[in-house]
Amino acid sequence: MIDKHMLNDTLNVLISIGIFGIILILLVTHIRNAKRIKKVRNTSVLLEELNKTNEKTHFHCCETKYTQSRMMLSKPAYDRYSCGHLLDDILLDAQHSFHKLLAKVKENREKYNDYKSEIDKLKSTITEEEAKRLGVPYQGYLEIEKALFAKQQLSPTVDVTLTCIVEYTSPAGRNHYSKSNTYSYTNVIQRLCALEEISKHKESETYKRKMERAKMTPKLRFAVIERDGRRCQICGARQEDGAILHVDHIIPVARGGKTEMSNLWTLCDMCNLGKGTQILENDV
Ligand SMILES: [Zn+2]
The missing domain is CATH 1.20.5 (Single alpha-helices involved in coiled-coils or other helix-helix interfaces)
Known part of the structure; x- marks a missing residue:
């Protein structure tokens, strides 16, 4: 046992x-x-070629993730203010630095395309005899080479994300509200372009109005007053009665009105003021 x-x-x-x-x-x-x-x-000749390509390629170093948050002061303000509003504010505030960052990423993307097409052309040159001579099985050699090739490739920043967080905490700290949205490189670029278009459009509109107002020459002004019989076209007051006469746009320039005889009329001070705030405000 x-x-x-x-x-x-x-x-x-x-x-x-x-x-x-x-x-x-x-x-x-x-x-x-x-x-x-x-x-x-x-x-490996393949890895040597890859290293040579890596050495001559330089990418910009940049962060890939950005987060911006804004704490709102009241619940109604929180409700009104979207993540898209925050994105616009950030882009408008830091337009220059965002341009720089996006330009770097854009350059990286272009360079990466060239880099990728260059390294895609590289092929293994190892033969069965060479592998045997080195004492490494041919298939094993190829597998190791492939893995090292993948590992040694450069991977630059070709995308950035911007996360916008809007928050509100009630005074007693009882309630906390938060909303967030993450914008990709493409989203940010598109929004930035849209904002630029808007500002360009505004600038060109202001310029157009300025040019339109500049057409009001003393000669044109005199011609309008003469045509109108030197009288206010609303109340009929004359200069001789002590009225100060103005030449005014019937359709304000701000609303697309032209500076030409058919869109101009003579008004006295009082009537000009009485035209209404809406029109006066717009007729700047
Ligand atoms: Zn008048």
């Missing part, structure tokens, strides 16, 4: 040998693989 303790001891020894064996196999495999990787790294 076999002693139970002896059986247990034998089992333990066998398990220990087994574990030791497995560790040994893993270790040997690891050392062998490390040696193969080193050999591939030192001999």
